Amino acid sequence: MNIASYPSLKDRTVVVSGGGSGIGEQIVRRFAEQGSRVGFLDIAKDASEALVSELGDNVMFQQCDVTDIDALRASLANIADAFGPVTVLVNNAAHDERHKLEDVTPEYWDGRIAVNLKHQFFAAQAVAQGMKEAGHGSIINMGSTSWMVGQGGMAAYTASKSAVLGLTRSLARDLGPYNIRANSIAPGWIMTERQESLWLTEEGEKELMERQCLKRKLVPDDIARPVLFFASDESGACTNQSYVVDGGWT
Ligand SMILES: NC(=O)c1ccc[n+]([C@@H]2O[C@H](COP(=O)([O-])OP(=O)(O)OC[C@H]3O[C@@H](n4cnc5c(N)ncnc54)[C@H](O)[C@@H]3O)[C@@H](O)[C@H]2O)c1
Numbered sequence: 001m002n003i004a005s006y007p008s009l010k011d012r013t014v015v016v017s018g019g020g021s022g023i024g025e026q027i028v029r030r031f032a033e034q035g036s037r038v039g040f041l042d043i044a045k046d047a048s049e050a051l052v053s054e055l056g057d058n059v060m061f062q063q064c065d066v067t068d069i070d071a072l073r074a075s076l077a078n079i080a081d082a083f084g085p086v087t088v089l090v091n092n093a094a095h096d097e098r099h100k101l102e103d104v105t106p107e108y109w110d111g112r113i114a115v116n117l118k119h120q121f122f123a124a125q126a127v128a129q130g131m132k133e134a135g136h137g138s139i140i141n142m143g144s145t146s147w148m149v150g151q152g153g154m155a156a157y158t159a160s161k162s163a164v165l166g167l168t169r170s171l172a173r174d175l176g177p178y179n180i181r182a183n184s185i186a187p188g189w190i191m192t193e194r195q196e197s198l199w200l201t202e203e204g205e206k207e208l209m210e211r212q213c214l215k216r217k218l219v220p221d222d223i224a225r226p227v228l229f230f231a232s233d234e235s236g237a238c239t240n241q242s243y244v245v246d247g248g249w250t
Contacts, residue, residue, distance in 0.1 A: 003030070003033065003225065004225075004228070004229075005034065006034055006228055006229075006231075006232035006233075006234060008232045008233035008234070009031065009034040009035065009036045009088075009228065009231060009232050010034060010035035010036065011035060011036070011037065012036045012037070012087055012088055012231075013036070013037045013039070013079070013080070013083040013084045013085060013086045013087055013088070014031045014036045014037065014038045014039070014086070014087075014088040014089075014090065014231065015038075015039045015040065015041070015076060015079055015086045015088070015089050015090065015123070015127065016028050016031070016038065016039075016040040016041075016090040016092055017040070017041045017042075017066050017090070017091055017092050017093035017119065017123060018040075018041070018042055018066070018092045018093030018094065019038075019040025019041065019042055019048070019051075019061075019092065020040065020042030020043075020044045020047045020048035020051060020061070021042070021044060021047050021192070021193070021194070022192040022193070022194055022220060023092060023142070023187065023190055023192060023220040023223050023224065024040065024042070024090075024092040024093065025047075025051060025220070026220035026221050026223070026224040027090055027092060027220075027223070027224045027227050028040050028051065028055070028059065029051075029055065029224070030221075030224040030225065030227070030228055031088075031228070031231075032055045032056075032058060032059050034228065035058070036058070036088070037058050037059075037060075037083040037084070038055075038058065038059045038060070039059075039060045039061075039062060039075075039076075039078075039079030039082070039083060039086070040059070040060075040061055040062070041061075041062050041063075041064040041066060041072070041075050041076075041093065042061065042063065042064070042093070043063065043064070043065050043066075045063050048061040048063065049061060060079060060082055060083065062075035062078055062079060066093045066115070066119035066123070067111070067114040067115050067118070067119060069118075069119070069122045072119055072122055072123060072126070073122070073126050076123060076126045076127060077126075080127075080130055085127075085130030085131065085133060085134050086127040086130055086131070086137075087130070087131055087134050087136060087137045087138070088137070088138050088139075088140075088231040089123055089124060089127050089137070089138075089139045089140070090140045090142070090227060090231070091119070091120035091123055091124070091139070091140070091141045091142060092142045093115070093119065094115060094116045094142065094144075094157075094160075094161075095112075095115045095116065095157075096146075096154065096157055097112070097154070097157070098153045098154050099112070099153070099154060099155070099156060099157075100153070101155065104155070104156065108156070109156050112156030112157060112160065113156060113159070113160055116156070116157055116160030116161065117160035117161075117163050117164065117167070120141050120164065120167060121167055121171075124139050124171050124175075124182070127139075128175060128178075128180065131175070131178065131180045132175075132178045132180070135178075135179055136179045136180065137175070137178070137179070137180035137181065138180070138181045138182075138183075138230060138231045138232075138235075139168075139171055139175075139180065139181065139182040139183070140182075140183055140184070140185060140227055140230050140231060141164050141167065141168045141171075141182070141183070141184040141185075142164070142184070142185060142187070142223075143161050143162075143164040143165060143168075143184040143185065143186035143187075143242055144157075144158070144161035144164075144186055144187060145186050145187065145188045145244060145246050145249060145250050146158050146161060147159075147161055147162040148186070148244075148250045149249065149250055161186075164184050164242075165184060165186075165242050168182050168183060168184040168240070168241075168242060169182075169240055172239045172240035173240070176239060176240070181230075181235070181236075181238065181239035182239055182240065183230050183235075183238060183239060183240070183241050183242070183243065184241075184242040184243070185223060185226060185227065185230070185242070185243050185244075185245055186242055186243070186244045186245070186246070187218075187222075187223050187245050187246065188212070188218060188244070188245065188246020188247055188249045188250070189208055189217075189218065189246070189249070190218050190219065190220060190222065190223060191217045191218060191219055191220075192220055205217070208249070211249050212246070212247035212248055212249045213247060213248025213249075214247035214248055216247070218245075218246070218247050222245060222247075223245055226243065226245055230243070
């Protein structure tokens, strides 16, 4: 497969949260191919360490639960110490656990917001100063089309993912004067191993193929490649936007 090459991404320090598996892993791989220095955060140790050994010295893993904001800040600082100021941030970590309306407690609600939304703000806050000093930056927040298509059974997840849009627009406004861009990408249904093993059914796939304009299942690379574009200088005037990548479902 021919992949675009983005000279502006070479040697750039990139952080990807949730980079140990799924879409985040593919994003890490694609940035590594571009010659970026990639730091990624994940709670999953074994898969993440295997990825680092495969990709080599320009990729570094920090084991970190992104809901622990002190740990998140420390991990981001470690990456900046090793690789230089972070000028691309991909806020990708999330957890799409389903929950029945009647089972949700205040503590559970707060936990879902913490894993799906809160860390995106604090990661952006933590890297902002380095981006200002560098004179540029690109923040890419992973949203979701789940709330746009009216998905039930995961109200705390959909609430978080719709809030990513507002968060992105406020970051774009506050950081734009420093030439720091903020965009979000809202994936449709992307067939990671987790999605295929946990949630994909025959009926679900049939419905998806009816609803999508494109009649193929989308894969992590369908997200990773637009992420490269929004991180690179090719999208230098794009900020304050959310881009849907869903094969035309919504
Ligand atoms: N796959 C889809 O269909 C789909 C659809 C819409 C949006 N998205 C969004 O795309 C992003 C990636 O999705 P995915 O399907 O690859 O997810 P995934 O669940 O397959 O992977 C998420 C990664 O984040 C890590 N992670 C989870 N909780 C963490 C925590 N507390 N601290 C650190 N790391 C943690 C996991 O270990 C995993 O490596 C998410 O933001 C998700 O909401 C995915």
